[in-house]
Amino acid sequence: MKKNLIVAVGLVLAGLSAPVFAQGNGFIRGEVGRSDVDFSVDGGSASDDDTSWGVRGGYWFNPNFAVEGFYTHAYKTSFNDGFDNYTLRLHGAGVGVVGKKNFGGAHQGFFVGGRVGISRGVATFDVDGDVEEAEASSAKPYFGVNAGYDFSERFGLSLNYDRLQADGDGLEVDVDLLTLGAELRF
Template sequence: MNKYVTLVAAIALATLSTDAMAGQAFLRAELGSSDTEVRYDGFRGSESDTSGVVGGGYWFTPNIGVEGHVGSLYNKDLGYDEELDLVSIGVGVVAKKNFGADNTGFFIGARAGVARMTAQVREDTFDVVDDESSTKPYYGVNVGYDFNRRWGLSLNYDRRKGEFSGVDVEVDTISVGGEFRF
């Protein structure tokens, strides 16, 4: 059985084109607005806040890659020198299709993966008083423009979910992003 698995893996690697092996690493930063909806025991409420996410990854081909991200989705002053932060850390796959020559010009894209959302109550002195985490799938779509093979701008929509002691949280984020590839 191991011989067959080795043979299949060798054939799959041999069929990859040189373009697929010549990838690009990337760094991305996104700034936008998150609409955070909370549901608990029949109660439903939502608020918006500024979000900031940074990430990076690797494009294996011009169309398929992997990414990781970390960012702040929501921040609320609770009074008494305490704040509530909603932070996301995730990994996933990305895909995009450029409509210009040489993988430049307008593009559409999508991403999906797993994100660990953490709700933290912390004091202004950065001491974490309490925190709870939830790991769930995330997904998103984007449109944008690649000015050249090294950098581009995008408009992004992402959805992340979490559950904290019976409190369901959904975060919809619309952001503007910049990506530098090297």
């Protein structure tokens, strides 16, 4: 089923004419900020925060609509219980659609936007750096909103809020990200 969907999407994209792509822009963006992570493990819960970073890339079909793919490193912590060293890492990758409304021209001036799609969140818990004790991985919806300023048709900055989730093996994770992003369009 997944292979058929991938082939169908590939055929649709291959069938799009060059003039459609000539109107848009590819983009890449980097984001850095803070993550607020809520954990729930077999009835117990905890929360923590950390520095997060991510990269996104995609294609603006017009100034208001794009598709994107992304990778986000959301959280990492290490601790020792007196016997072993433990490391917990959270990251996610996904694909989705982006909407944006500029209050100047196309990719000019102040803007507000949103994004939504599917992400695969992964939580890994390692002991002594080489033994993977548990991994929670799941595909879940993600969403985000942002506001910013496009300095030109090729460069803009934004303040972003995104929500990612993962669960599995008795572990549930909700991640709220507040980041500053810089986007280059080409």
